[in-house]
Amino acid sequence: MVSVDPQIWIAAFFTIAATSYAFRDNVVFKFAENTFIGVAAGHTIVMGVKNIRDYGWTHIMQGEMIYSVAFLLGILLYARFHRDYYWLYRYPIAFLVGNGIGISIRAAIHSDFIVQVAATASPLIKSDALGTVNALITFVGVVTSISHFIFTQEKIHEGAIGIVPKIGRWMMLLAFGASFGNTVMSRFGMYQGRIIFLLREWLQII
Amino acid sequence: MSIWEKMTSLPREIVMGLVLIAMIIPAMNPLGLPLFTGDMSRAWYNTVDALPAGSVVLFDVGYGSGGYPSLGPGNIAAFHQMFEKDLKIVMMATALEGSMMYPLVMEGVKPEQNYGAVYGEDYVFLGYIAGGQTAMAGVLGDLKALVSVDYEGTSVDSLSIMDNVNGADDFDLVAYMTTAGGTAEGWVYQAYSQYNADVLGGCLSMMTTSIKPYYDSGQILGIMDGIKGAADLEFLTGHPGDAIVSSDILSFTQALVLIFILIGNVSFWMTRGKGEAS
Structure with missing residues (x-):
């Protein structure tokens, strides 16, 4: 028996409308696309206002006047729309960029470089055979892939030693293949979730 | 146009239609394929x-x-x-x-x-x-x-x-x-x-x-x-819940993708000589 809940019908309609693009571009898809953009924009505005209220205005009302600086910087972002005072928007941008880099750079170097190098350089012989194979593949993959990007020494890409960057290229192609396989699985994972919704919640046949 | 040439230019409507069928069949008739936890x-x-x-x-x-x-x-x-x-x-x-x-x-x-x-x-x-x-x-x-x-x-x-x-x-x-x-x-x-x-x-x-x-x-x-x-x-x-139900569908559709990849590659190799000649 088909659902009688109007919410389910709306969700089912937009699911079918959105996925109809996979077959051919059509007016129903365009309607769904524009509706989604409108709803998403509306939701973004509401959440933006809520954020300003919860994480800015509330603090100012509690007497924490330092938050008024954040408000001032936020307002200055809109200066870019003014012909004469557009340069003022550079101050909040500079603050955002500096803050973002400052917060992430130390941790990025630690997590993406130091810890990764340490993990790659750990003993290749593990307690189990599979662990040893994994460690060897990782080690060979890292060394050969890095060698592929050495462009200042042409000779490394020639002759007998040229096999090393070639292995690196194959290693990267294997990684791209794994990424592609995972991407296909991800997309199907999203699509099948909607198929299950249509069959169970809307048509109620499973 | 040979069968292999037709295969290299399969309309996406057919591909998507087959994917849709491959999702609906196991959803309606769960196969209970074994699940290996990672x-x-x-x-x-x-x-x-x-x-x-x-x-x-x-x-x-x-x-x-x-x-x-x-x-x-x-x-x-x-x-x-x-x-x-x-x-x-x-x-x-x-x-x-x-x-x-x-x-x-x-x-x-x-x-x-x-x-x-x-x-x-x-x-x-x-x-x-x-x-x-x-x-x-x-x-x-x-x-x-x-x-x-x-x-x-x-x-x-x-x-x-x-x-x-x-x-x-x-x-x-x-x-x-x-x-x-x-x-x-x-x-x-x-x-x-x-x-x-x-x-x-x-x-x-x-x-x-x-x-x-x-x-x-x-x-x-x-x-x-x-x-x-x-x-x-x-x-x-x-x-x-939904994820276990999805496992069968995923296995089915992934198998279909593998078949498409095989067909695509075989068709490519079978028609490559003709393409180079033309």
């Missing part, structure tokens, strides 16, 4: 399982409606395990739509009915916090300086779960589920690298290859790898 999912389960009752978990619902079919079922299974173990969950969202996913997930878990959990005592939702890594740093650094009210506007000072929660040191575990690569890395940077916190990461399957180096190097203790990881968690926690 290392990363088992590591997630074991990490949560090792936490004593009363431990506090910071959980980021960092995905929106597009990510819900992949991450929602795993999120529900993860919360089942956490509520079963009587853990305290402080939830937040680094994704704008995360606040819309929260009620969907809680509808699947039903913590009040199933576990007698009480909002404000056993779990809380702080809502969407803008800023990405800045928000993470703020929550882990001095939570109450950043967040004064929960999603509903209730003062966090009036919620007993927040009594002793001020920052990273008060969280026994940081877990996230996200569709954003920056968020997945951000939690590693801000929670593990900055505070040496225990971190669990849930992500779309397509992100796993970029997140796995953090798991291999011990910076993430477990990964929930998209819908496959969600099925693993549902199986391990004993709460079968």
Whole structure:
């Protein structure tokens, strides 16, 4: 028996409308696309206002006047729309960029470089055979892939030693293949979730 | 036009139609194909399982409606395990739509009915916090300086779960589920690298290859790898749901993709000589 809940019908309609693009571009898809953009924009505005209220205005009302600086910087972002005072928007941008880099750079170097190098350089012989194979593949993959990007020494890409960057290229192609396989699985994972919704919640046949 | 030439230019309507059929058949007639739980999912389960009752978990619902079919079922299974173990969950969202996913997930878990959990005592939702890594740093650094009210506007000072929660040191575990690569890395940077916190990461399957180096190097203790990881968690926690239903569909459709790849390659090789000649 088909659902009688109007919410389910709306969700089912937009699911079918959105996925109809996979077959051919059509007016129903365009309607769904524009509706989604409108709803998403509306939701973004509401959440933006809520954020300003919860994480800015509330603090100012509690007497924490330092938050008024954040408000001032936020307002200055809109200066870019003014012909004469557009340069003022550079101050909040500079603050955002500096803050973002400052917060992430130390941790990025630690997590993406130091810890990764340490993990790659750990003993290749593990307690189990599979662990040893994994460690060897990782080690060979890292060394050969890095060698592929050495462009200042042409000779490394020639002759007998040229096999090393070639292995690196194959290693990267294997990684791209794994990424592609995972991407296909991800997309199907999203699509099948909607198929299950249509069959169970809307048509109620499973 | 030979059969191989026709195969190299299959209309996408036919491909999509076959994919649709390959999804509907196993959905209506589950095949019950065997499910092998992966290392990363088992590591997630074991990490949560090792936490004593009363431990506090910071959980980021960092995905929106597009990510819900992949991450929602795993999120529900993860919360089942956490509520079963009587853990305290402080939830937040680094994704704008995360606040819309929260009620969907809680509808699947039903913590009040199933576990007698009480909002404000056993779990809380702080809502969407803008800023990405800045928000993470703020929550882990001095939570109450950043967040004064929960999603509903209730003062966090009036919620007993927040009594002793001020920052990273008060969280026994940081877990996230996200569709954003920056968020997945951000939690590693801000929670593990900055505070040496225990971190669990849930992500779309397509992100796993970029997140796995953090798991291999011990910076993430477990990964929930998209819908496959969600099925693993549902199986391990004993709460079968949409992800286990999806496993059959996934196996069926992946097999179809393999067939298409084979057809595409064979057709390419069979018609390559003709193309070069012309």
